[in-house]
Amino acid sequence: MTQTLGKLAAEVGAVLQNADPDCEITGVATLQHAGKGEISFLANAAYRKYLKDTRAAAVILSPEDAAGYPAAALVSSNPYSSYARIASLISPPAAARQGVHPSACLDTDCQVAATAWIGPHCIVEKGAVIHDGVQLAGGCFIGANSNIGADCRLSANVVICHGVTIGERVKIAPGAVIGSDGFGLANDGGQWLNVPQLGSVRIGNDVDIGSNTTIDRGALEDTVLEDGVKLDNQIQVAHNVRIGAHTAIAGCVGISGSAVIGKHCLIGGGSGIVGHLEIADHVIITGMTMVTKSISKPGVYSSGVPAQENDAWNRNYARLRKLDTLARKVLSLERAHAAAKRRGNK
């Protein structure tokens, strides 16, 4: 959708510099590949080297980067969020559809708003409520008595189990599963009894859930994702987990049962969170870290082990297997040294 630079700057509160407000913008692109009519941005210092040769019609820049920049710029205190807004204006999401595809199977007892779209081969069970503007792409399953808030967008083949409550404007990627039974087992003489999972899942507003991510229903009470939580792909959220507002979690993270994660946290990809612990607000967990204890202070926490050449790693790892013995040797040497020193001082 073509927009003028002046309109875009006004929409995001940016200031034009060396720029014609009537210049028409038809697309967004990287600094390296932008051409006529395209706007670009600089939000990562690694890409600053491309700035001087860019052919972008204008570049969204921080005040620091804009100082002395001789070509057209939109100056913003947060170039990346300004870019996100501008890209949304120029390339808006597909227009919402309305109606029910004839191949969809709706229980006679469900409620579907007239402004919602139920795509091909969707299933909506008894008692489910689909609010205004909801978009179900196709092949989605909406279980009995679940409630899908206004303007949610579910991509293809999403499964929402029975009794799940989802807020407004929640975006769910293909293959995600919300509300299946938690992994609750009681050992009964060496065999496992399934513990009925009687809670559900409650999801706030403006949450994103990635492809093939799974969120289990609670055992007795609910699994909860607060407003603005962002989950990447292939994340596993176990029963009775609570994730605080505006926390973002990267792909392949596993969160065990009853873990409570604070607000505004960042959790790196491949990390694992043990169950029944609490993580404070504003905690950052770097990639492939295992969190085994509660974290009560904001800060950055890690345990991922970066790669080495295999030969070196094998030698180091062989020592790690006996690190306690090594530490005892050092202690013994320290004692011997101290004793020798005492003798020398006599």
Next chain:
Amino acid sequence: MTQTLGKLAAEVGAVLQNADPDCEITGVATLQHAGKGEISFLANAAYRKYLKDTRAAAVILSPEDAAGYPAAALVSSNPYSSYARIASLISPPAAARQGVHPSACLDTDCQVAATAWIGPHCIVEKGAVIHDGVQLAGGCFIGANSNIGADCRLSANVVICHGVTIGERVKIAPGAVIGSDGFGLANDGGQWLNVPQLGSVRIGNDVDIGSNTTIDRGALEDTVLEDGVKLDNQIQVAHNVRIGAHTAIAGCVGISGSAVIGKHCLIGGGSGIVGHLEIADHVIITGMTMVTKSISKPGVYSSGVPAQENDAWNRNYARLRKLDTLARKVLSLERAHAAAKRRGNK
């Protein structure tokens, strides 16, 4: 489903203490949140603090916790399994349905028991056999010549590939995929040839399979899950793996090809098992552990690295990269110390 305390105690072999056998129980709840008509339980010492203030109509307790407990209790040698049975009685799973939804696509050559339910948009291919009481929620794919045992419950969008055999009372969560081709590749001059995957998958009775878990078919022989195996979500089971009876595996575990896992094992979330090895019965693997060699003795095995504050971890990790050098220095100091001692003793 309302039940009396007396009936519940009798069903699970528990003994009433300070309790009216005619008291009606309508639900289950946590100690903290139970109210009138609700039964609760204490199975984890961390929750004992809630016992004295609970408003539960009765609490399922071990003999130790029941001793001196002044309110209504069901005394059981295994409170958690008693709770699981009682919760199943009070909140039984949704009643089984029967019939074939008109939107389902059944090959003319498949067999579906009259007491089974084939939900909307399911596909049942040629030669597949669906036994009594099986429940397919919706959007399931049952491949050619597969065999689904009595009373299995498949949630939405489950995929069973061709020729897979599944026992009775198996519960499969949404998005699970059973029997797709194993990752068999032969290198042929730098390019990869697919090795036909001609085995299948055989699953015993009373197995549970979590959401988006994947189990590959064998290369020549079958991938096998024995009776009572419990798999959480997002687990990857490669071709020709065998998992022994009553082994429980937490989420996000990956098991490489031809690994043989014993009976009654517990495998923690995020762990990885290398292929072509054997793990004995009654082995416990803690979370995020990598098993690279066979384990022949029952016991607990680990290699997960718990998180630290990032600064401390970075300093420690920098030393780990050179741990072999550090160990050599210690050895050298030990030798020097021994030599000095010998000189001193002369």
Next chain:
Amino acid sequence: MTQTLGKLAAEVGAVLQNADPDCEITGVATLQHAGKGEISFLANAAYRKYLKDTRAAAVILSPEDAAGYPAAALVSSNPYSSYARIASLISPPAAARQGVHPSACLDTDCQVAATAWIGPHCIVEKGAVIHDGVQLAGGCFIGANSNIGADCRLSANVVICHGVTIGERVKIAPGAVIGSDGFGLANDGGQWLNVPQLGSVRIGNDVDIGSNTTIDRGALEDTVLEDGVKLDNQIQVAHNVRIGAHTAIAGCVGISGSAVIGKHCLIGGGSGIVGHLEIADHVIITGMTMVTKSISKPGVYSSGVPAQENDAWNRNYARLRKLDTLARKVLSLERAHAAAKRRGNK
């Protein structure tokens, strides 16, 4: 499909030894279990012990293993690839079907080749192009303007989002999701803005994609998988990743955004690759390794920590948490030792 030994040997360029070229082969099997009419192979030294007792009609062997072997053999310089070809000849994949199942929903504006098969409950959106011989098993979603190359085989419930381009002979396992939005977020005063994901995914020829694997579309440019890439199950490929030709990646690997992986690499299961780095051609990453920096030289790289008995690991890990302190102690001892030596030499 029955074949003679002579025909099979000719097809794969193997040489018969002690073998009747007219012997009819009806199947393939392991050395241990092969019987009359079945051909086997030896490609892994661990199985050599089964060679002398095998009842296989013939065995595919390397020249070294064939030397002195008294029974029927097909001698090949690459027994495993010869086996793969022979198994494909004896057990060819299911024959391709043609047509459109009446339950499939095709937009009036899509193009489907007459020789393609669109299975039950598939959805093909506006502008999508399905080329000759493509097989969609059932429940697949093909998004608007996507392009599926000739002879691709998509298993059940595969999701291809809008605008994705897939080459020829690509094999996609059930539940895989290609082209959903990358995890692009801009922080805006503590809340997250979604950054529109305007790139797409381009996949070359002869690529395999495993069950429930997810590949995100690019933010501005495309996510790219070159020819012959082989991905196992449950892999996460983030936006703008590029994977070089003939690279094979095992299950449960996570690859962060904008990582560039070379050609002919092997990446072990459960590994994690940090974003915005480059990995050279012919790099091998062993299982559960975390790659945090670019790798510019071919070779083997590792950081996975193998399991120990839990007690030993706990002791070692407790030392690892203080490894920097230990290293400082060793340094201090070395200094003290050197000083003592200097004094002793005076």
